[in-house]
Amino acid sequence: MGKPKIGIYGLTGCAGDQLNILNCEDELLKIFDIFEVKSFVMASRAKDESVPLDVAFVEGSVSTEKDLEELKKVREKSRILVAIGHCAVFGGVQSMYMGCEAWMERYKKVYGKEDAVTISPPLEPRPLSAYVKVDAVLPGCPIEKEPFLKMAGLLAQGVIPKNPDYPVCAECKWKENECLLLKGEMCLGPITNSGCGAICPSHNIGCIGCWGPIEEENFAAGIALLESKGYTLDAVIKRFSIFGGTERGEKLAKYIESVKGGCNG
Amino acid sequence: MDRKINVEPIARVEGHGGITVTIENNEVKEVRFDILEGPRLFEQLVIGKTPEESVSISSRICAICFLSHRLAEIRAQERALDIKIGKKLQLLRKLAHFGEMIESHSLHYYLLALPDYLGYPDAISMVKKFPQEVTGALELKKYGNKVMEIVAGRRVHGENLTVGGIGRIPTDEELDWIKKRAKELIIEIERGLAVWEKLDIPDYMEEEMTFASVWPEDGSYDFRADTIKISDGTELPGDEYKTLTNERVVPHSFAKRCRYKGRPYSVGAQARMLIMQDRLDGEALKWFKKYYNERWHKNPHYNNVAQAIELLFCLEHIPEIVDEIKKTPWEDAVEGRDSGKGTGIVEAPRGLLIHHTEVEDGRVKYADYVIPTTQNLDAAELYMRNAVENLIKQGAEDLELPLEMIVRAYDPCISCSVHLVKVIRK
Ligand code: SF4
Numbered sequence: 146m147g148k149p150k151i152g153i154y155g156l157t158g159c160a161g162d163q164l165n166i167l168n169c170e171d172e173l174l175k176i177f178d179i180f181e182v183k184s185f186v187m188a189s190r191a192k193d194e195s196v197p198l199d200v201a202f203v204e205g206s207v208s209t210e211k212d213l214e215e216l217k218k219v220r221e222k223s224r225i226l227v228a229i230g231h232c233a234v235f236g237g238v239q240s241m242y243m244g245c246e247a248w249m250e251r252y253k254k255v256y257g258k259e260d261a262v263t264i265s266p267p268l269e270p271r272p273l274s275a276y277v278k279v280d281a282v283l284p285g286c287p288i289e290k291e292p293f294l295k296m297a298g299l300l301a302q303g304v305i306p307k308n309p310d311y312p313v314c315a316e317c318k319w320k321e322n323e324c325l326l327l328k329g330e331m332c333l334g335p336i337t338n339s340g341c342g343a344i345c346p347s348h349n350i351g352c353i354g355c356w357g358p359i360e361e362e363n364f365a366a367g368i369a370l371l372e373s374k375g376y377t378l379d380a381v382i383k384r385f386s387i388f389g390g391t392e393r394g395e396k397l398a399k400y401i402e403s404v405k406g407g408c409n410g
Numbered sequence: 411m412d413r414k415i416n417v418e419p420i421a422r423v424e425g426h427g428g429i430t431v432t433i434e435n436n437e438v439k440e441v442r443f444d445i446l447e448g449p450r451l452f453e454q455l456v457i458g459k460t461p462e463e464s465v466s467i468s469s470r471i472c473a474i475c476f477l478s479h480r481l482a483e484i485r486a487q488e489r490a491l492d493i494k495i496g497k498k499l500q501l502l503r504k505l506a507h508f509g510e511m512i513e514s515h516s517l518h519y520y521l522l523a524l525p526d527y528l529g530y531p532d533a534i535s536m537v538k539k540f541p542q543e544v545t546g547a548l549e550l551k552k553y554g555n556k557v558m559e560i561v562a563g564r565r566v567h568g569e570n571l572t573v574g575g576i577g578r579i580p581t582d583e584e585l586d587w588i589k590k591r592a593k594e595l596i597i598e599i600e601r602g603l604a605v606w607e608k609l610d611i612p613d614y615m616e617e618e619m620t621f622a623s624v625w626p627e628d629g630s631y632d633f634r635a636d637t638i639k640i641s642d643g644t645e646l647p648g649d650e651y652k653t654l655t656n657e658r659v660v661p662h663s664f665a666k667r668c669r670y671k672g673r674p675y676s677v678g679a680q681a682r683m684l685i686m687q688d689r690l691d692g693e694a695l696k697w698f699k700k701y702y703n704e705r706w707h708k709n710p711h712y713n714n715v716a717q718a719i720e721l722l723f724c725l726e727h728i729p730e731i732v733d734e735i736k737k738t739p740w741e742d743a744v745e746g747r748d749s750g751k752g753t754g755i756v757e758a759p760r761g762l763l764i765h766h767t768e769v770e771d772g773r774v775k776y777a778d779y780v781i782p783t784t785q786n787l788d789a790a791e792l793y794m795r796n797a798v799e800n801l802i803k804q805g806a807e808d809l810e811l812p813l814e815m816i817v818r819a820y821d822p823c824i825s826c827s828v829h830l831v832k833v834i835r836k
């Protein structure tokens with residue numbers, strides 16, 4: 146068996162996840178040694194899109210017809226497709242819940258009209274899983290180097306890794322930080338995927354949720370908790386929406402409908 | 411002969427761009443730098459959010475210059491809300507900013523740009539022939555990242571620097587390490603700078619250019635100011651940035667375009683160095699004098715070497731910044747008001763970056779961001795057109811690499827140029 150063939154692709158995002166792969170300075174040469182890197186346009190002019198891949202890492206949300214086309218092509222030729230980064234896994238900040246106004250309305254405000262830019266029709270930003278089967282996810286905005294290397298190691302051995310399913314709070318407790326919520330600060334640790342090592346609370350800064358919503362989040366309880374600390378419902382909803390992606394967005398819309406009877410524009 | 415050249419996606423730039431050139435009867439009909447990256451509508455995402463949230467959101471515009479976005483937004487918010495910060499925090503921001511320049515410039519100069527001049531598809535393939543330069547590049551990059559990790563909280567999208575404050579102040583040990591390592595790495599960048607001497611710099615695109623950058627009020631070569639300077643001598647207060655930028659929409663790009671007095675202009679390390687050259691010092695000044703010539707004013711390739719010289723400048727100045735941070739006592743910021751307008755101007759590694767904000771009762775009401783790559787797009791198209799016209803005359807076969815090299819010289823962060831947009835106020 147030869148080296149596993151991989152490709153690293155970017156759809157619409159900030160390229161932070163690809164950058165953090167390039168940021169594996171000490172391990173970069175090794176990565177290029179263990180894997181046969183067939184496509185990584187952010188790093189190399191040489192690429193070969195004609196061969197099937199063992200693993201494709203895809204960053205970014207699907208935000209144009211072109212993104213979608215590329216994603217489908219990559220999916221077709223790859224045995225394992227890994228969504229890397231918040232944009233790919235949840236939709237990214239560009240997919241956050243913004244109240245009543247439809248996405249196309251916001252788009253038109255910016256570009257004047259629907260077809261002012263003709264290069265590739267825009268789509269409302271969505272995560273990869275809205276369109277194709279995703280075999281594994283690596284959340285984070287952006288992903289961190291250590292979980293990426295761990296995952297790459299497992300994939301090299303043919304194992305499809307699973308992510309931890311506990312929240313940032315657990316990591317924060319291991320670090321023996323003083324809880325920011327108890328100090329009255331807005332922290333989304335309880336409803337956010339772990340993986341970052343509770344970086345922000347360890348810097349005395351409330352988590353804004355950039356690893357995305359944990360699977361079985363109890364956000365109604367989260368909202369109630371923050372309201373009891375004196376934050377308004379509106380402020381809490383806004384904070385929850387930033388890294389909530391499309392899925393939490395839908396839940397938030399329903400929740401607001403149920404308590405307010407409207408969509409909280 | 412009719413010919414259509416399509417380069418897409420352009421490799422070794424961050425984000426999705428393409429070049430389309432149409433040639434009919436040996437005449438250039440069209441040269442377009444297409445931006446294919448999808449729109450993210452950042453200026454709307456921050457509406458209704460708190461100043462703090464708007465800092466976290468807008469820093470996601472770009473990974474490589476997230477810190478510049480963060481500092482521009484923080485500055486915009488602090489001006490809008492009349493928040494006054496102390497000297498120690500100023501210096502910490504400056505240190506983090508220097509870290510970002512080092513990281514970004516080492517990535518671009520060595521890993522993204524040099525392979526073209528030396529004839530390689532990427533930096534990894536350069537290892538055999540240039541082992542010291544490539545490992546040196548990775549060391550420099552790692553160092554820049556480490557500085558950001560220590561001061562800004564993470565390598566990418568760190569949350570430690572906030573409006574009016576900082577979550578955690580770096581320890582003396584961390585600061586001492588930053589200082590010591592800066593001195594050790596000077597030799598690495600000088601080795602990298604030496605490579606430039608042997609390169610042939612193409613001239614088939616040359617044309618006189620207008621440049622713009624920040625103009626620090628304290629007379630230093632720095633990356634933050636409230637004044638913009640243009641190479642025609644004009645000085646603009648930050649909030650009059652629109653006099654320079656004049657953004658407009660074009661059909662082949664989700665990124666808007668900028669022109670000054672109807673003409674393209676350039677921003678970036680080359681622009682900064684031309685405008686602030688009298689403020690350079692130390693070894694950086696010596697290297698500038700060694701490599702400077704008249705062609706700097708009309709050839710974007712010099713942006714690459716300007717980045718390398720700037721990287722050296724940053725390493726040379728970090729020790730004194732660290733010393734000052736250590737001896738300056740902490741002062742809390744003085745809170746201002748909860749409504750107002752403000753413009754934050756910084757230099758991102760790729761050039762002038764502007765964040766404008768309007769806040770009402772602690773919530774953002776309006777935002778406008780002007781990104782370096784947006785400002786460079788028209789200039790890049792102009793140079794590409796010149797290149798195609800001249801190369802056809804010379805009968806050149808390969809037009810793709812020369813065009814890609816022009817685009818890469820600008821070190822475009824395409825993802826960040828897309829969002830760019832004006833919000834119509836309700
Ligand atoms: S997840 Fe975050 S870091 Fe990754 S592309 Fe999206 S905005 Fe950038």
Ligand code: SF4
Pocket residue numbers: 313337338341342343344345346351352353354355356357569
């Ligand atoms: S603590 Fe929260 S906001 Fe900070 S990096 Fe981790 S997940 Fe992201």
